[in-house]
């Protein structure tokens with residue numbers, strides 16, 4: 001992999017810049033706003049053949065520096081053993097010698113210094129040689145030189161520090177106040193605050209939208225070739241989605257981060273992790289009638305909820321904050337279609353097992369294993385056998401398609417070379433008006449709505465658990481009374 005990166009850098013520096021319409025545009029006239037009509041396919045999509053692996057993609061040429069600020073020096077930004085995430089690696093590929101990471105903001109300055117040292121010891125040193133570490137955005141903004149003015153921010157700090165209007169948890173607002181209109185790539189989920197703060201995420205969305213920033217949220221499964229193939233089949237056949245059936249089984253043994261197991265920190269597995277599949281369900285099913293969401297859970301203290309290979313000590317987490325092992329939800333889409341989603345933390349080993357089925361008249365599109373090796377099974381009218389599509393290029397470590405960084409940079413740079421391939425498929429911004437077929441995707445508060453749906457699922461499951469416990473209590477009291485009467 002290192003050799004391939006090295007040759008990419010050489011190639012990038014030698015290449016002529018693709019045609020560009022000037023990069024100073026602040027007001028969004030985004031290509032991400034292209035859309036097609038119909039409830040089932042109204043969001044933007046990309047021709048799957050245009051989603052290519054990183055080593056085959058067009059690198060951004062030119063010689064001018066592309067200044068980036070990374071917020072968070074953790075796994076998503078610099079990689080880890082748990083998965084293929086590593087934004088810095090993708091920026092290095094995309095921008096080559098133009099990349100200048102002007103600042104790395106992280107209160108854990110030692111961790112930040114350590115990851116930078118590794119970069120400086122490697123052949124990508126030119127991007128990190130002058131990177132300065134700051135504990136806060138304020139420190140960076142106050143000390144920044146005009147030469148260091150950023151073109152873009154990548155926000156990969158924990159979600160409890162973003163997505164609200166509260167001081168210290170409002171990084172998007174602060175960034176836009178200091179650098180109006182600057183592009184932002186924001187990791188999912190957009191927040192993990194209390195559910196009473198959901199309204200605030202819509203206000204943040206409005207603020208971002210009004211600032212004109214090119215904002216993209218890290219729902220990378222939308223960018224899979226397999227996902228876009230499903231969109232293509234739906235669009236080409238004018239299908240109306242009737243049902244989405246999603247299942248997300250994570251390999252819990254691998255998850256060693258205590259925060260993930262603590263609802264007070266990461267808001268639970270639906271909001272933190274299942275969010276990817278709730279988002280994908282919405283991408284195909286459309287807007288959800290939030291009042292229709294029902295859900296059940298299997299909790300840690302139920303007989304069937306025992307896990308034998310947890311990597312953390314759950315006794316250190318307050319009982320009320322421990323996460324469910326299973327959560328299963330159903331809902332109605334505004335279109336009338338029905339959605340369902342089951343998240344389980346049951347698998348051991350390494351690989352997750354995830355599937356999404358999209359049903360329409362005569363059709364079943366089944367996406368299997370999107371995190372590891374996506375396969376799409378398509379059943380069509382006139383043939384009871386499934387057609388199988390494999391996507392060997394969707395290598396989790398090398399496929400840019402899984403990480404929408406490349407598209408986002410193309411849009412910031414306004415690259416005209418391949419307009420159809422450069423679309424933001426998951427926006428943050430939008431208004432909270434009722435959805436209509438004629439809305440442009442810019443008006444769909446995508447990431448906010450996914451956040452709202454995941455909270456609705458968690459709350460519905462907690463309600464049904466509370467009801468179950470209350471019924472059990474009444475039942476137990478009744479038995480006690482009967483025994484007392486018999487005595």
Ligand SMILES: NC(=O)c1ccc[n+]([C@@H]2O[C@H](COP(=O)([O-])OP(=O)(O)OC[C@H]3O[C@@H](n4cnc5c(N)ncnc54)[C@H](O)[C@@H]3O)[C@@H](O)[C@H]2O)c1
Nearest residue numbers: 072073074075076085105106108156157159161187188218
């Ligand atoms: N798209 C994906 O599939 C995917 C995969 C992994 C992680 N993520 C997301 O990326 C985000 C970060 O996850 P991670 O695994 O890198 O976490 P991490 O714990 O490995 O790293 C987070 C880093 O942020 C730092 N930090 C804490 N508070 C901060 C603040 N106020 N400002 C700046 N930095 C701060 C921490 O010190 C830490 O170094 C999460 O939202 C997570 O859900 C997404």
